[in-house]
Amino acid sequence: MTIQDAFILIAAIEKLDYKANEWEKEFLQNIEMCRYGLSSKQAKVLTSIYDKASGGGIFQKREYIKRKI
Numbered sequence: 561m562t563i564q565d566a567f568i569l570i571a572a573i574e575k576l577d578y579k580a581n582e583w584e585k586e587f588l589q590n591i592e593m594c595r596y597g598l599s600s601k602q603a604k605v606l607t608s609i610y611d612k613a614s615g616g617g618i619f620q621k622r623e624y625i626k627r628k629i
Contacts, residue, residue: 561603566591569610578613 570588580588591606598606
């Protein structure tokens with residue numbers, strides 16, 4: 561993942577008004593200060609934070625739909 565890709569994901573996370581915990585906030589700030597590409601582990605963590613923020617991935621909340629009778 562390039563640093564430009566990371567900035568796009570971070571901007572999307574901020575746009576979603578995600579309430580990040582303290583560790584996630586610090587991680588995102590550190591990535592924003594990064595000048596080079598991310599390691600594979602950093603990219604995986606950033607992607608998982610984005611998935612969590614957007615309601616997808618393994619963190620997807622279940623939505624139940626009531627049937628109309």
